[in-house]
Amino acid sequence: MDKTVNSRRTLGEWMRQCREARQLPLRKVAAHLDVDTSIVAKMEKGQRHPNRIHLQRLAELFDEPFDDVLVLYLSDRVAYELASERCSDDVLRVAEEKIKYLRSKNVKQGELEF
Amino acid sequence: MDKTVNSRRTLGEWMRQCREARQLPLRKVAAHLDVDTSIVAKMEKGQRHPNRIHLQRLAELFDEPFDDVLVLYLSDRVAYELASERCSDDVLRVAEEKIKYLRSKNVKQGELEF
DNA sequence: GAATTTTGGACAAATAATGTCAATTATTCA
DNA sequence: TGAATAATTGACATTATTTGTCCAAAATTC
DSSP states (O other): OOOTTTTTOOHHHHHHHHHHHTTOOHHHHHHHHTSOHHHHHHHHTTSSOOOHHHHHHHHHHTTOOHHHHHHHHHHHHHHHHHTTOTTHHHHHHHHHHHHHHHHHHHHHHTOOOO | OOOTTTTTOOHHHHHHHHHHHTTOOHHHHHHHHTSOHHHHHHHHTTSSOOOHHHHHHHHHHTTOOHHHHHHHHHHHHHHHHHTTOTTHHHHHHHHHHHHHHHHHHHHHHTOOOO
């Protein structure tokens, strides 16, 4: 649970730390992701979201398991969405139940349609 | 936590149950929300998301505390987003920490910008 | 079986997200 | 210092996504 990658850090901060640890300029990461430098700068600040392909490339570039990066990414989305809401704890607990519920419902129907 | 409203039910299912309990046609709810009937039908199936104003009107129409409806709504969004991901449990736990982190960061900066 | 209700899809309008570019600011280091 | 490189920022066009309306077809009710 307290994996080094994911604990109390945003995806952007993880990116920046990885990049600086390797002394790479934004340009290099940008080239690897095949986007403009400014996009990477914004990603590191949480102002832009990488897509799945970006995540894969980040994982390979920074030598991190893809799943960990994915968790980092998804939890970012949830966190940014809920950070300004008073009731975020309730939301997370209810969401956990609801996910189970949705899955069981879809298993019953034999189809996945999220 | 296990409030009647929120436990293991989607927002749409809650809407439908409330509506049927009162024997209202979609038309009536639609009028109250000021949208087309088909939108309400889709909301009940989770194919359309109500906005904040809709939530307020739903709360008053079905006589439910607004905050409960809000939790129902937000947890729906999270659940639909994560239901198809393998690692949703990790995501929720990391997200919880991250929310605290984001808040403390923004408190320090003295500004809210989510 | 007529009237009402519900469902679903096509469509246009509104909104949000994405990436490129260029200009400005900051940092590095010779 | 000052030239070169790096980082930040905002404007902009483009693309996706979301939203609601309208309409026609099913389904339900009575």
